[in-house]
Amino acid sequence: MIEARQLAVTFNPGTPMETPAMRGIDLTIPKGDFVTVIGSNGAGKSTFLNALAGELRPDSGHILIDDQDVTAWPTAKRAGLVARVFQDPLGGSCANLTIEENLALANARGKRRGFGASVGSGLREEFRSQISRLNLGLENRLGDRMELLSGGQRQAVSLLMAALQPMKILLLDEHTAALDPKTGAFVLDLTREIVSERNLTTLMVTHSMRQALEVGNRTVMLHEGRVVLDVRDKEREGLKIEDLLHMFEKVRGEEIDDDALLLS
Amino acid sequence: MSQIAFLGAIEVGLLFALVALGVFLSFRVLQFPDLTVDGSFPLGAAVCASLIVVEVNPYLATFVAALAGACAGMVTAWLNVRLKILHLLASILTMIALYSVNLRIMGRPNIALLGENTVFSPLESWDTPSYIALPIMLTVLVVIVKLALDWFLNSEIGLAMRATGVNPRMARAQGIHTDRYILGGMALSNALVAVAGALFAQSQGAADVTLGVGVIVVGLAAVIGGEAVMNTRTVFRATLACIIGSILYRLAVAGALNADMLGLKAQDLNLITAVLVTLAMVLPGVRMPFRGRRGGQTP
Numbered sequence: 418m419i420e421a422r423q424l425a426v427t428f429n430p431g432t433p434m435e436t437p438a439m440r441g442i443d444l445t446i447p448k449g450d451f452v453t454v455i456g457s458n459g460a461g462k463s464t465f466l467n468a469l470a471g472e473l474r475p476d477s478g479h480i481l482i483d484d485q486d487v488t489a490w491p492t493a494k495r496a497g498l499v500a501r502v503f504q505d506p507l508g509g510s511c512a513n514l515t516i517e518e519n520l521a522l523a524n525a526r527g528k529r530r531g532f533g534a535s536v537g538s539g540l541r542e543e544f545r546s547q548i549s550r551l552n553l554g555l556e557n558r559l560g561d562r563m564e565l566l567s568g569g570q571r572q573a574v575s576l577l578m579a580a581l582q583p584m585k586i587l588l589l590d591e592h593t594a595a596l597d598p599k600t601g602a603f604v605l606d607l608t609r610e611i612v613s614e615r616n617l618t619t620l621m622v623t624h625s626m627r628q629a630l631e632v633g634n635r636t637v638m639l640h641e642g643r644v645v646l647d648v649r650d651k652e653r654e655g656l657k658i659e660d661l662l663h664m665f666e667k668v669r670g671e672e673i674d675d676d677a678l679l680l681s
Numbered sequence: 682m683s684q685i686a687f688l689g690a691i692e693v694g695l696l697f698a699l700v701a702l703g704v705f706l707s708f709r710v711l712q713f714p715d716l717t718v719d720g721s722f723p724l725g726a727a728v729c730a731s732l733i734v735v736e737v738n739p740y741l742a743t744f745v746a747a748l749a750g751a752c753a754g755m756v757t758a759w760l761n762v763r764l765k766i767l768h769l770l771a772s773i774l775t776m777i778a779l780y781s782v783n784l785r786i787m788g789r790p791n792i793a794l795l796g797e798n799t800v801f802s803p804l805e806s807w808d809t810p811s812y813i814a815l816p817i818m819l820t821v822l823v824v825i826v827k828l829a830l831d832w833f834l835n836s837e838i839g840l841a842m843r844a845t846g847v848n849p850r851m852a853r854a855q856g857i858h859t860d861r862y863i864l865g866g867m868a869l870s871n872a873l874v875a876v877a878g879a880l881f882a883q884s885q886g887a888a889d890v891t892l893g894v895g896v897i898v899v900g901l902a903a904v905i906g907g908e909a910v911m912n913t914r915t916v917f918r919a920t921l922a923c924i925i926g927s928i929l930y931r932l933a934v935a936g937a938l939n940a941d942m943l944g945l946k947a948q949d950l951n952l953i954t955a956v957l958v959t960l961a962m963v964l965p966g967v968r969m970p971f972r973g974r975r976g977g978q979t980p
Contacts, residue, residue, distance in 0.1 A: 470854065472853070491858075493853045493856050493857055493859070494856075494858075496853070496854060496856030496857075497856060500854075503851070503854075508848070508850065509854075510848070511843070511844050511848045511851060512847065512848070514843060514844065518840055518843075521840060522840060522841065522844050522851075522852070523855055525837055525855065525856070526856045527856050528856070530837040530838050530841050531836070531837050532833070532836045532837070533836060533837060534835060534836060534837075535836055536835075562914070
C-alpha cells in the first residue's frame, strides 16, 4: 500500500517565480489498485509522480510504502520498491546501449550489482523469451542499440524493463503521450496486459480524460496541487467525460479552459 | 623518420594510451569533461619519483601513484556531486590545486631518476636494445589494461557506470546510485592517468612539475582520433580506438616534426595538436560530443 500524506512543495520559494506545485496531496493506494491521474497543466501531476519516485523531495508531508516512511529516500534507494516508465521515449532507456544491456540494467533494479558479466547467456535467453511477447521482432535484435528503435518500440521495451523485477508501485508518466494514436493504443494495451497479469499496483498520469476513465479502476483528478476528485469502481463506471468535466467544474467552481484536457 | 624516432613515437603513444583510456572513461563513459588529468599525470610522476629516490620498490611506487591519482579524481567528483560545482570548473580547481601539491610532494620542481631502479630496469638485462624492448613491454601492459577495462565495463557495475553517463535519471530509477558511480569512475580514470605519469617519468628518467601541461588535449586527441578512424560501437572497439588513436597521434606529430618541408619545430607541438584535434572533430561521420546530441535524431 502506498500512502501520500499532506505532500507539499513550492518551487523557487521567496522569488517572483514562486510556484506552489503541491499544496497538501493526500492519497492512499491499496495494493492492486490501478489509478489514473488527470489534471490540467500545472496541476501537480508530474510533481506528485516525481515525489513518489524520489526525484523530488517534498517540503513537507510523508510518503509511506507498506507503512515504511520513504520520504527521505533518494530515487536509487527507492528503486527496489518503485518502477517507472517515462513520458519521453528517450528518457526511459540508454540510447547508445544495446537492447539487452538496457534489459540487464532494469533486471538489476533493486538488486546488488557485482563484477559478473552484465549479460550472460542464461540472461540473454530469458530476455529473448520476454521480449518475444511484444511481437515486434525484437527477439533477434537484442544486440542492436536502443537508439535504432522507434518511439513506440522503446516504450514497449521500457514497460517490459519496468516489470522485470517485483515492485510495490508502477509509475507511468504519460507514457503514451509522445506516440501516435495507433502506437499509443498498442502500448496502452500492453500496459493493461502486464498490469493485470502481475496484479501490479499502478499509478498512471495521463492527459486524456477518455484514457483516465477507460483504464484502471480508479481516477484521481488534481487541481492546483490538491486532489479534487477521487472516484473508483462502481462510482466510476458509467461516468462520461462530460460528467467528469461537470464534476470538476462544480468542485472548483470555475470553467475549464484547457483545450488539451477537453480534446484529447 | 628514423627507426628510433618511429619506435620512440610508438613508445610515447603506448604510454599515452593509458591517458587516453582514462580520458575515455571520464569524457565518454561518464560524460564528465575532466581536466584534472593535467594535474593527475604529473601527480603520478611526482609520487612515483619521490618514492623511488628513497629506494621504495618501483612497482609499489607506481601503485601508490595510482592511488594518488584516484584520490585526485575523487576530489574532482566530490566537488561536482556533493558541492554541485560545474564539472569542468571542479576539475580545473583540482588541476590548479595539484600544481602546488606536486611541488610539495617533490619538494622541488623536478626529480631525476637516472640510475635509479625503475620498473623498466629489468629490461637492461635483455639482449634487445631498450628502444625496442620498452615498446614491447608497454604493448603487453596496455593490452592487459585494455582487456581488464573491457571486462569491467561489461560487468554489472561497469554497465551501471555507462548508464550513469548516458542517462542519469533512468540510471537512478534502476537503483543506480549515480553519485557513487561518478566518484568511482573518476577515481579509476585518474588512477590510469597517474600510472601513465609514473611510467612516463620512469621511462624518461625524470619527473617534472610541468609534465602535465596539455596532457588532457593529447588524451582527447587520442580518443577523438581513434573514433575518427574506426567505429566504436562496442566496448572492445572503443577502448581499442583509444590505443590506436594515441599511437596515430604520436606518429602524426613525429611525422609533422620530421617533415623538413613543413619547417615545424618542437615548440609548434601544441599548435599541431590543436589543429589535429580540430581536424578530427570536423571530419565527416565523427561523433561530435561538444556539438549537440549524439545519434543525430531529435524529436
